Amino acid sequence: MPPWVAFPSLILLWADVVVAQTRVTGVVGQSVTLPCTYSTAGGIAPMCWGRGPCSLFRCSNTLVSTDGYRVTYEKDKRYRMNGIISRENLSLTIQNAALSDTGTYCCRIEFKGWFNDYKENIFLEIKPGEF
Numbered sequence: 001m002p003p004w005v006a007f008p009s010l011i012l013l014w015a016d017v018v019v020a021q022t023r024v025t026g027v028v029g030q031s032v033t034l035p036c037t038y039s040t041a042g043g044i045a046p047m048c049w050g051r052g053p054c055s056l057f058r059c060s061n062t063l064v065s066t067d068g069y070r071v072t073y074e075k076d077k078r079y080r081m082n083g084i085i086s087r088e089n090l091s092l093t094i095q096n097a098a099l100s101d102t103g104t105y106c107c108r109i110e111f112k113g114w115f116n117d118y119k120e121n122i123f124l125e126i127k128p129g130e131f
């Protein structure tokens with residue numbers, strides 16, 4: 001590997017370790033909201049929600065994405081962004097939660113420039129309802 005490749009990949013390695021982690025619990029059949037907020041001080045940025053932990057580049061397994069102002073892609077009607085997207089509220093609401101929704105979700109804000117993306121992994125646990 002040429003030396004000019006080694007340096008950026010070290011930064012990448014570090015950037016991947018500092019991904020934030022949050023836990024959310026929900027109940028089968030109800031709605032659950034995964035929080036994600038950001039500061040628009042540096043400008044409005046497009047973002048995406050993905051299923052699975054945040055990857056190095058882009059969203060993988062995209063559930064919803066926005067252009068910074070409104071939703072531009074929605075994989076399924078169960079995934080809703082009810083917050084005011086351009087006002088820093090990027091929360092994802094999953095309607096009619098199922099046990100199979102348990103897992104990690106990634107909130108990724110695509111700030112301009114290389115490796116500037118804000119990434120937050122949110123672990124969602126769906127519990128059976130009470131009988």
Ligand SMILES: *[C@@H]1O[C@H](CO)[C@@H](O)[C@H](O)[C@H]1NC(C)=O
Pocket residue numbers: 033037081082083084089090091092093
């Ligand atoms: C963001 O929007 C959600 C609705 O999707 C709401 O429940 C939540 O309270 C809002 N959060 C903030 C910080 O305004």
